[in-house]
Amino acid sequence: MRKTEIIIIGGGVIGASVAYHLTERGAKDVLILERENQHGLGSTGKATGGVRAQFETDINIKMSLYSLDFFRECDFDCGYEPRGYLFFATDRKQFDYLRRNVEKQKSLGVKAVEIIDTKAISEIVVGLNCEDITGGSFGANDGFINPLALMHGFAEKATANGAKIQTETQVTTIETRGGKIVGVETDKGKIEAEKVVLCSGAWARGLAKTAGVDLPVEPQKRQIVWAKSAKPLPANLPMVIDLGSGFHFRPATDFVNPSADDTDVLFAYPDANEKPSFDTNFDESFIPKVYEQARHRAPFLAETTIVREKCRAGLYENTPDHHAIIGGCARVENLYFCSGFSGHGVMHSPAAGRAMAEIVLDGAASFLDVSCLSLERFATGKLLHEAAFI
Numbered sequence: 285m286r287k288t289e290i291i292i293i294g295g296g297v298i299g300a301s302v303a304y305h306l307t308e309r310g311a312k313d314v315l316i317l318e319r320e321n322q323h324g325l326g327s328t329g330k331a332t333g334g335v336r337a338q339f340e341t342d343i344n345i346k347m348s349l350y351s352l353d354f355f356r357e358c359d360f361d362c363g364y365e366p367r368g369y370l371f372f373a374t375d376r377k378q379f380d381y382l383r384r385n386v387e388k389q390k391s392l393g394v395k396a397v398e399i400i401d402t403k404a405i406s407e408i409v410v411g412l413n414c415e416d417i418t419g420g421s422f423g424a425n426d427g428f429i430n431p432l433a434l435m436h437g438f439a440e441k442a443t444a445n446g447a448k449i450q451t452e453t454q455v456t457t458i459e460t461r462g463g464k465i466v467g468v469e470t471d472k473g474k475i476e477a478e479k480v481v482l483c484s485g486a487w488a489r490g491l492a493k494t495a496g497v498d499l500p501v502e503p504q505k506r507q508i509v510w511a512k513s514a515k516p517l518p519a520n521l522p523m524v525i526d527l528g529s530g531f532h533f534r535p536a537t538d539f540v541n542p543s544a545d546d547t548d549v550l551f552a553y554p555d556a557n558e559k560p561s562f563d564t565n566f567d568e569s570f571i572p573k574v575y576e577q578a579r580h581r582a583p584f585l586a587e588t589t590i591v592r593e594k595c596r597a598g599l600y601e602n603t604p605d606h607h608a609i610i611g612g613c614a615r616v617e618n619l620y621f622c623s624g625f626s627g628h629g630v631m632h633s634p635a636a637g638r639a640m641a642e643i644v645l646d647g648a649a650s651f652l653d654v655s656c657l658s659l660e661r662f663a664t665g666k667l668l669h670e671a672a673f674i
C-alpha cells in the first residue's frame with residue numbers, strides 16, 4: 285500500500301500554501317490530493333482577489349499584516365497591486381466603528397490607513413454619490429492580488445521542493461485507529477499517512493465527520509456581477525465598500541487571461557437571503573438586486589452593461605464567528621485543520637500556510653499566536669467578533 289508522511293486534502297490556495305511552507309521547512313514527503321483535474325477550481329478560482337488589513341480583530345489584522353508583507357516580498361508574481369480599500373459609513377455608529385478599527389489597526393502596525401471625510405471620499409472615487417455618506421476609512425496598502433497566480437506560485441515552489449500533487453483523486457474517508465490518523469481512503473484506493481491536513485475549503489465539514497469530528501464550516505453561495513462601461517471608469521479605483529449594506533465594487537481583472545482594461549468592473553453584496561448550500565450556479569435574479577444598489581451609489585455603475593459569461597458564483601466557507609479554523613484536533617492525533625476562512629482565505633493564505641506548517645512540524649506557530657483560531661473555541665465559547673466581513 286502507498287505511504288506518505290503528510291497528506292493535504294484540497295489543492296486550493298490554502299492547500300498549496302501549506303505545502304509550500306511545509307517543504308520550505310524541510311518536509312519532503314508531502315502529497316496534495318485534489319479531486320478535480322486541476323487545482324484552483326474551488327473557491328480560489330472564484331475569488332475577487334481583494335486583500336486588506338482593515339479588520340476589527342487583532343488576529344485578522346495580524347494575519348493580513350504578515351500576508352501583505354509576503355505579497356510585497358515573495359519571489360514569484362502574485363499580482364499584488366496596492367490600489368487601496370475604501371470603507372464608507374452611512375451613519376454615525378458605523379463611522380465610530382471604523383474610527384475604533386483604524387485606531388486598533390494603527391496600534392498593531394498597519395501603515396497608511398486613515399479616517400477620511402466625505403470630501404476626501406468624493407476625490408478618491410470621482411462620481412460616487414456621497415449624499416448619504418458620513419465618512420470612511422482608507423487603507424492605501426490594501427488592494428488586489430491574483431488568487432490563481434498566488435496559488436500556482438505556492439504550488440510550483442512546493443513541487444520544486446519535492447511535494448507531489450495528485451489530481452482527480454477524491455478523498456472519501458479520513459482513516460483513524462485508536463484516536464490517531466492512519467491515512468485516507470480515496471476513489472483511487474487507500475493511502476497511509478502519518479499526518480493529514482484538511483484544506484478542503486467549503487467541503488471540509490463532511491470530511492472531518494468521517495474522522496468523527498464536527499467542524500463547523502458552512503458553504504454559502506456568493507455571487508459576483510461583471511459589467512462593462514462604455515467609457516473609462518474613474519481613474520485609480522480602489523475596492524469600495526458600503527459598510528452598512530456590504531455592497532462593493534472594484535475594477536475587474538480577468539485572472540485567467542489577465543488584460544489591462546479600465547472599463548470592466550465587478551460588483552456584489554452579501555445576500556442575507558442566501559441559505560447554506562453547495563450551489564455554485566449563477567442566479568440571474570441577483571442582477572437586478574445588485575444593480576439597484578449600484579444605481580443609487582454611482583451613475584458610472586448604473587450605466588454599465590452586464591458581461592453575462594463572466595458573472596460567477598462560488599462558495600464562502602463560513603464558521604459561526606467568521607474566522608478560520610487553524611490548528612490540531614483534540615480528538616484525533618495528527619489531524620489538522622486549515623479551513624473555514626469565511627471569505628478571506630486568499631488574502632490570509634501566506635500567514636495561514638506558515639502557521640499550519642509550523643503547528644504540524646513543531647507543535648506551534650512561532651511568528652504569530654494563532655491559538656485563538658483553534659477548533660476548541662466553539663466548545664469553550666471563546667468566539668471571536670468581527671463585524672467588518674463582506
Ligand SMILES: Cc1cc2nc3c(=O)[nH]c(=O)nc-3n(C[C@H](O)[C@H](O)[C@H](O)COP(=O)(O)OP(=O)(O)OC[C@H]3O[C@@H](n4cnc5c(N)ncnc54)[C@H](O)[C@@H]3O)c2cc1C
Nearest residue numbers: 294296297298319326327328332334455485598629630631
Ligand atoms: C465570490 C467570492 C469572492 C471571494 N473574494 C475573496 C477576496 O476578495 N479575498 C479573499 O481573501 N478571499 C475571497 N474569497 C474567499 C476565498 O476564495 C476562499 O477563502 C479561499 O479560496 C479558500 O481557499 P481553500 O484552498 O481553503 O479552498 P478552495 O479553493 O475551495 O480549495 C479546496 C479544494 O479542496 C478540493 N476538495 C474538496 N473536497 C475534496 C475531497 N473530498 N477530496 C479531494 N479534494 C477535495 C476542492 O476541489 C478544492 O479545490 C472569495 C470567495 C468567493 C466565493
